[in-house]
Amino acid sequence: MAQPLEFEKPLVELEAKIRELKSFAEEKELDLSDEIITLENKATSLQRSIYGNLTAWQKTQIARQPDRPNFYDYVQLLFTDFVELHGDRAFADDQAIAGGIAFFNGTPVTVVGHAKGKDTKENIRRNFAMPHPEGYRKALRLMRQADKFGRPIITFIDTQGAYSGLSAEERGQGEAIARNLIEMSMLKVPVISVVIGEGGSGGALALGVGDRLLMLEHTFYSVIAPESCAAILWRDAAKAKEAAEAMKFTAQDLLRLGICDEIVPEPLGGAQRDYAITMENLSKALQANLTDLCALDTTDLLNKRYAKIRQVGVYSG
Numbered sequence: 280m281a282q283p284l285e286f287e288k289p290l291v292e293l294e295a296k297i298r299e300l301k302s303f304a305e306e307k308e309l310d311l312s313d314e315i316i317t318l319e320n321k322a323t324s325l326q327r328s329i330y331g332n333l334t335a336w337q338k339t340q341i342a343r344q345p346d347r348p349n350f351y352d353y354v355q356l357l358f359t360d361f362v363e364l365h366g367d368r369a370f371a372d373d374q375a376i377a378g379g380i381a382f383f384n385g386t387p388v389t390v391v392g393h394a395k396g397k398d399t400k401e402n403i404r405r406n407f408a409m410p411h412p413e414g415y416r417k418a419l420r421l422m423r424q425a426d427k428f429g430r431p432i433i434t435f436i437d438t439q440g441a442y443s444g445l446s447a448e449e450r451g452q453g454e455a456i457a458r459n460l461i462e463m464s465m466l467k468v469p470v471i472s473v474v475i476g477e478g479g480s481g482g483a484l485a486l487g488v489g490d491r492l493l494m495l496e497h498t499f500y501s502v503i504a505p506e507s508c509a510a511i512l513w514r515d516a517a518k519a520k521e522a523a524e525a526m527k528f529t530a531q532d533l534l535r536l537g538i539c540d541e542i543v544p545e546p547l548g549g550a551q552r553d554y555a556i557t558m559e560n561l562s563k564a565l566q567a568n569l570t571d572l573c574a575l576d577t578t579d580l581l582n583k584r585y586a587k588i589r590q591v592g593v594y595s596g
Contacts, residue, residue: 284340290329293322326547333497335523339505341497342477346551350377350392350435353475356558358383358390364421370450373414375406375442378421383433384566389425391418391486392435395476409442412455415485419459422466431469431569434486439504441482456485463488464588469572469580471565479504490584491568492538494530495557496545501528538591541568
């Protein structure tokens with residue numbers, strides 16, 4: 280389990296006391312059920328108090344928790360018969376983005392997503408889910424294939440942003456992201472994007488153009504990370520907390536602004552506390568949206584997608 284966040288420490292300490300008391304009662308064969316129930320009720324109340332009043336910065340911290348479900352967890356628990364496909368057929372197989380073909384409740388789909396690791400070694404191998412251009416080109420190759428064979432596309436967004444190093448720029452990072460934005464807007468199959476963690480910068484947007492944008496309850500989605508925003512506006516990345524509040528990038532903010540289409544509830548404390556509940560909630564949301572989108576003909580699908588994209592933002596003449 281990951282280190283508790285600062286605001287979670289009172290709850291973590293209380294839960295540790297409950298475990299100790301249960302262990303002591305079992306070891307000494309004592310009936311401490313009343314005391315345990317009292318502490319459990321206190322823990323439940325504290326949980327609701329903490330997670331029912333989270334700030335934007337606290338939500339950002341939860342979205343970044345390393346023990347949250349990653350792309351491969353969702354693939355394993357939501358889909359069947361997954362076959363991973365590799366490479367962009369031009370340069371390399373970028374492991375910061377993964378994807379392939381699978382069945383979702385009996386429907387063949389293409390799944391693509393940012394792939395974070397479970398430990399430092401795997402994160403280094405996957406470049407901490409910060410893709411190079413070949414990652415976006417691999418994603419586009421898989422989406423073109425899905426379009427050819429009429430498979431709906433489900434993307435999973437979880438990155439702090441596209442890799443901004445010299446090697447990525449040399450291989451056309453900006454063009455690769457822009458190409459995805461253009462071509463995703465014209466795909467003739469349903470596209471559902473799900474923000475499962477942090478959705479930062481163009482690296483997230485490159486998998487986010489589609490018919491429906493779902494966001495887990497404690498996630499964010501923005502053209503820039505709060506630290507980078509603070510560094511630009513205040514020349515001080517330490518002001519990330521203030522930037523997070525000002526940016527209005529949480530799931531709740533974006534639902535109100537009409538960018539997010541649906542918020543998927545997480546277990547109390549975050550998706551990392553109960554994978555099963557998270558998967559159940561997301562499965563229901565995906566099925567409902569997929570059923571709606573698959574009922575549309577191609578013309579209606581594209582017209583609705585165009586209208587959705589055009590209504591984002593405020594324009595003045």
